[in-house]
Amino acid sequence: MNISRKTFLPAAAVAASAALAFSASPALAAPSDEASGHTSPYTVKAFPAKAGESAPDDITRLGDSIYVAYQNGVGPMGEASTTGATASTIQQYSLDGTPGASWNIKGRIDGMGTDAAGRRLLVTTNEDGNSSFHTVSPSAGANAVKDYTYTGLTHGGGTDSVKVYEGKILVTASNPADTTGPALYRATLSGSTAALTPVFTDNAKAVLANGPQAGTTTTLALTDPDSSTTVPSQSPRFAHDFMLDAQADQQLVFARQAGRSQQQLEVLNLAAPVDDTAFATQHAQTLWITDPDHNTVYAVSGSFRAGQAVTSVTPNGSHDYLASLNLSDGSLTAIPQLASIHPKGLLFAGSR
Secondary structure, three states, rough: OOOOOOOOOOHHHHHHHOOOOOOOOOOOOOEEEOOEEEOOOEEEEEOOOOOOOOOOEEEEOOEEEEEEEEOOOOOOOOOOOOHHHOOOEEEEEOOOHHHHEEEEEEEEEEEEEEOOOOEEEEEEEEOOOOOEEEEEOOHHHOOEEEEEEEEOOOOOEEEEEEEEEEEEEEEEOOOOOOOOEEEEEEEEEEOOEEEEEEEEOOOEEEEOOOOOOOOOOEOOOOOOOOOOOOOOOOOOOOOOEEEEEEEOOEEEEEEEOOOOOOOEEEEEOOOOOOEEEOOOOOOOOOOEEEEEEOOOOEEEEEEOOOOEEEEEOOOOOOOOOOEEEOOOOOOEEEEEHHHOOOOOOOOEOOOO
């Protein structure tokens, strides 16, 4: 979701951005860190959008393919783009970045996740309103796309991020009308209906995870539920939790046993608003990044650590940038060697 930006890009990141230049073709790049005189520890491959596709956003992996959602300028309530486009595109890539099949879905794709057990993609459209749910089964040929109508959508807005957590499909309740409705839903698919039931609300109770009042209970007042992910076992904190990003609120909500009677929430306050967050599950794993400003998808390999959390910081007055997220205190450390990338969707993926 577009929000009012609140911070500025660090000077070091700005300087690095001027120093770096990435090829606009699927070629290796080894940027130099001119400030230190050393070669960057990262290797970057850039994959420009295919003709007619624009504004890459969410990214996910299913099997040995990467899938990228291109919004094509469609508005957050499904409004036609300035060129008349009314559909988003899901583009398949092999792990080496070679484009494959593609599918068009009416509206603006705002959430895309993977249902590995069902061998399908889970897709939401239109984060601000007029929202709907879709699945894409890449092996189903002409019948790949299936559309669903929501029931139980009660928070007054649309839907955004979608993830499978402990076998349940969880959907973010974006653009809420107030701070009393559901922040997160569970979706149950049957026929052509996606039935939604609340998991927790925008004003749920949560334990503060950082700051001088850490360990005490607070009442949330979420205004901008947005992206989400599952925290892997390699993470130094919040392992196995479901994580919801409240972007404009500068908070991450961690739900242990989300959707169960034993559910427990913790909230981590951040130094700046963030969008997608991805966790490395092994050392030197490849980080895939969508960059709508440059209409490009990047595959970055290098010195990522198992358990490291990397996030897209969305500052006021400058472009988005990559940072490492400290899960202890909510601080954000820019990655200056990658500052010329303006990140949106993030995905760590191995070679197989």
